[in-house]
Amino acid sequence: MNKTALTLAVAAALTLAGCSSTNTSTETAAKPVAHAAQNQAFSTFSEKFIEDLWRQYPEFSQYAGYGKYDDIITIPNAATRASNIQFSKDKLAKLYSFNVDSLSGNQKTDYYLIENSLKKTIWNTEKFKGWQWNPSTYNVSYGFANILNSRFKSESEKFKTVLERLKYVPEYYAAAQQNIDTPTIEYTQLAIAQNEGAFAVLKDDLLDEVDASEVLTAQEKALFKTRFANAKTAINGYIAFLTQLEKDLTENGNARSFRIGEELYEEKFAFDIQSGYTAKKMYEKALADKARVTNEMVKLTDQLWPKYFPDTQRPANDTQAISELIKHLSQKHVAKEDFVTEIKRQIPLLEQFVIEKDLITLDPEKPLVVRETPEYMRGFAMASISSPGPYDSKENTYYNVEPLELRTEEQANSILREYNHWILQILNIHEAVPGHYTQLVYANKSPSLVKSILRNGAMIEGWAVYTERMMLEEGYGDHEPEMWLMYYKWNLRVICNTILDYGIQVKGISRDEGLDLLMNGAFQERAEAEGKWRRATLSQVQLTSYYSGYREIYDLREKQKEKLGKDFDLKAFHEEFLSFGSAPVKYINQLMND
Incomplete structure (x- = not known):
């Protein structure tokens, strides 16, 4: 996501x-x-x-x-x-x-x-005041990685820019330590893990490259080594500081709660989502949609049950019947070692479908690179997109996938069942084509630089969720009921994201209650549910952006279809909608109807 x-x-x-x-x-x-x-x-x-x-x-x-x-x-x-x-x-x-x-x-x-x-x-x-209680705010890895991975900087530019940045690192982490005051345990643990990942960027091999370089003087090389050593010392010092802090907070029980409460949540929701609804109202809408989607899943289960269980009577309990069918279908998935490879294989097939159905114009000059998630970015989501900004729009867009080889056999198998044959395709629609990757390419072409830079997360996430349903409506998956069942399972997860986030941050639900919602209410595998619980303790409001953005985009499309009748053109709608950049949907709605 x-x-x-x-x-x-x-x-x-x-x-x-x-x-x-x-x-x-x-x-x-x-x-x-x-x-x-x-x-x-x-x-x-x-x-x-x-x-x-x-x-x-x-x-x-x-x-x-x-x-x-x-x-x-x-x-x-x-x-x-x-x-x-x-x-x-x-x-x-x-x-x-x-x-x-x-x-x-x-x-x-x-x-x-x-x-x-x-x-x-x-x-x-x-x-x-997240700067006080979120130690993961502080991490120099991203900036160094962007420079070293740039395709548009020469070797000289890369090394000299890194050399200059290195001088700030000790003072940066000293200030970070001064800022931290009663953090959450969860953010402290994330900060430790991600800063340890910094050494996958500032690795000793870099010194060998600098030594072999002909673009730096001997004096610059010596300075580079000194600053590099000082930077590593500073990062290790921050990790040691956080490790001791985590131990102290765990022992004395004085850690800040990751729950921010209703007042801060409503305020953050208003800033981040900008949906026209309060957080409480969106929570209530999600509860209603959860019931509606579950009902659709009951109908599909009735249709599919005789196909897969011809000799077994369907359980009277709808939740049990849906769960059993999903668990049976979820056994169809790729092998652990083929997970990333299969994602790479599917991207061209999605592009071909979009082109054949004439759903939106794709730009062949904007490369998408599927890669294993860099170490300094791991521990937050199974899949994500890292896109270039409007000034370097020709840079690669990276589709980050956390490798399953690092998981236990039990964890990997649970993840594979979650991202099974059908849902892996929906994931790729969401993350890549015509989801995030496609939308962000368009956003970088927006005539308004403001909209490209100050982008709205609910619109971005909402578009990716919208494309999942749109692709199935247009015939992707051949209207297979199994695909629609898995889509509804996936969509239910989006809806439950909102219910979970509000439930955790405002209503104070327990971990067991959260896992019950995800596993029994949204039919998720345990590993996925536990990962989502962790994610919900490391963010606030963001998990609601998927559902709220999707709902507004889908409703806008349906109103446009009603308004234009036979003159409605889906491709034209998509390209006009995306032409306004990553602005909040309610403003795009105004612009399209102005």
Whole structure:
């Protein structure tokens, strides 16, 4: 699923992802001028905002592929936080000089995206304070990996940029240690594991490459070795600090709870999802949809039961019958050692189907590379997408898959049953074609750089979930009832993501209750359910983005079909929808109906 581990780490560190406020502050706006002049003035403001944003957040600029500030690591201390807040307040004051009602539809969307990213920065820093209790916020691996893996930097640029960045690492981790105050056990454990993964990026082999390089002087090579050693010492020091902290917190029971409570949850939901519903209302909608989808699964079970169990009477209990059928079908899966290979094999087949059905235009020049998830990104999701930013849109998009060889036999078999013959195909639709990979290629072409950069996670996840159903509706899988049963199982998992997340963070459900919901309510394998529980303790609200985004996109499509009748064209709908970048669905809805 997207919102990749990488994307989440960036969002946590920079507190700039997700936008939801609707405050236009027209009372404080300057006297409105002619619309054309306002539009031009706002375009100028937007361009300068992005340039200033990169100077303020150099790491964020790197993930967007800007490149100009790749040699900088921001020290996460009190001075930086104060500077970030002041930056947000200054930009909000300038934003509020515009009368939002005089802007074009596209610019109104950008206005709200900018406003909410700035307001969320202030909220994150002053109220949510994840920088205090989430040690996994601090990790230098991502930036170094981006540089070393870049296809568009020369060897000289790579080594010299890494050399410059290395000097910041000791001070970076010293500030991180100063920030940490009563963290959660779960985030502390994640931080230890992911920072240990840093040595898969800053590995000793890199020194051999530097030694053999002809682009660095002898003095630069010596400096590189010194800074490299100091960086490793700093990372090891942070790991040791967290290891001791975890031990202390476990023994004294003073760790912060991973549950954030209703007030913070509602506020974070409003910033991140921007759906037009409260978190509580979305939770209630999910409960209703869970009942509806389960009913569809009952119908399919009635249809399939005689085929697979001709000599066995169907259990009277619907949940038991569905579960038994799913468990039987789930035995059909690839071998453990073929898991990644099979994913690679399926991508061209999905592309072929999309082209034959003329569902959306694919760009053959935007490569998708299936790879094992890098070590510094593991432990969060089985599959994810790492996409290039708008400035380096020709870079590879990576489809990250956690290798099963690292799991026990029992864990691997459970995962394989979960990602069985049918669901593995749905996963690839979601992550790759025409899901995340396709949408993010389009997002990088958006005429609005603001929408490409300050992207809305619910729209991104919602699109991927929408494409799963759309592909089956268009005949992928030959309308096989087994495929539809597994799709509903998968869709039920999306719905239960929302129920689980709200249940954990607001209602305080126990681990056993959460696993019961996922295993008996959503028919998931234990390994998958345990992984989702862990993920839910390491994030808040993000798990709701799949369902809320999907629901809004699907409803928009159905309204467009009703409105246009025989003139409705599915491909045209898809390409127009994606042309607005990764904006919240409610704003895309407005733009498509403007």
